[in-house]
Amino acid sequence: MTFTWTAHRFAGGALALDVANSVILRFDPARRIDRFADVPALDGFAGAANRFCAESQRFGTLLPVAEPNRTRLLTLREATDRHFRAQAEAEQRVDLMADLLEAIAAVLRGAGNGGDAVALDTATAHSALSLVANPEPDRLKICPNCGWLFLDRSRNRSRTWCDMAVCGNRSKAKRHYRRSKEEAQ
Template sequence: MSFTWTSHRFSGGALALDVANSVVLRFDPQRRIDRFADGEAIDNFAEAANLYGAEKERFGMLGAIGPERQASLIGLREATDRHFRAQVRAEDRPELLADLLEAIAAAVRRPSERGKYIALDVATAHSALSLIANPEPDRLKICPNCEWLFLDRSRNRSRTWCDMAVCGNRTKAKRHYRRNREETQP
């Protein structure tokens, strides 16, 4: 199946959150889609993050990772999702932080080629570590439409959806449809 990474896929506000959001409909087993199931999609993600990612200036050019590192990136992704999702829900789960720190350590310990690119897994680990080191719990949210994690960078911390153009519009359109339907029914 062909898939194109668009700017909407990078609405998390941090590389680690965008990687965590690479699973669509995470909690719906029948409709769940893992965008990283194909190794080529991971490489395409790195290329797209260079265009659309919120931390592209911080990391510079992200590079592809080899097949031997992809399982580790998936482990880092899952640990990131579990930890920050629990943080948003104010769950006291220190074991999830420990799991995330272990996944971060595994990623940064791997040798990476020096050059103009930083490996996607290493950059993701640094992004996750930055979110841990500089917590802004009131800015970290879960989109009520798609359940993606995102950072609310709005001045008054009132952002509701990961992306107003997609999730916000869908939610408002559903509400409008229901309201109109109720008004037309006798």
């Protein structure tokens, strides 16, 4: 199956959250899909992030993760998801913060200096560190439709879905279907 990274896949508002969101239906074991389990999809993520990620300007050109560093990126992805998901649910877990900082440190220790280009794992570590250093807990949310993490950058902090065009429409369509079905009975 061929997979294409689209703008919707970068709805998190920060590279670290977009990387964490690379696991589809994370809490449904029967339907869970890890987009980074497919090496070409993982390699393609950096190129797509250059086009679609909210932080793409910040890091310059993102390069795919070198093969020896992929495990560290996956460890960072999971630590990022656990920590920021707990934070979005108003849980302050020191152990999750420690795990995240250890994962960030492991990636940064293995980082090379690529000049104007930065490897995806290094940029993700910097993005996660930025989210830790400048917390905005009232802006960090979990999409009620797909479960993705995202930053609510709306002025009044009222954004509900990661992407209105996808999750918002699905939610509204479900609600409409239920109402029409109830009215028909």
